[in-house]
Amino acid sequence: MRMELIAFAALALTACGEKEPHPYPDGARAQFGEICTADTSACDCMWDEITRTVPYDEYRLALARFESEGLMDPRITRARTRCTT
Numbered sequence: 001m002r003m004e005l006i007a008f009a010a011l012a013l014t015a016c017g018e019k020e021p022h023p024y025p026d027g028a029r030a031q032f033g034e035i036c037t038a039d040t041s042a043c044d045c046m047w048d049e050i051t052r053t054v055p056y057d058e059y060r061l062a063l064a065r066f067e068s069e070g071l072m073d074p075r076i077t078r079a080r081t082r083c084t085t
Contacts, residue, residue: 021051028056038084045083050076 029047036043050059053075062073 019052021048022055024051024056024059028059038080042083046076046079049079049082053079 032047032050033043036046038046054062054073058073059076062076066072
């Protein structure tokens, strides 16, 4: 029983690790830098958070929705909040 508990705890800790970033095309980071209005360290933090939580296709859709409707994807809003407060 104790070994099962240790194995479960190890698995749970592994699941809590940072996710690898989703692949984004070359140039996407530079384009983000052009539209990011925060300071450089906050923009770097946001980029890291966004690429770990939002696949590129969804990121493009989020930007298009923001441009057309003024509504931002909550994952991007969370990244901005986390990195600028």
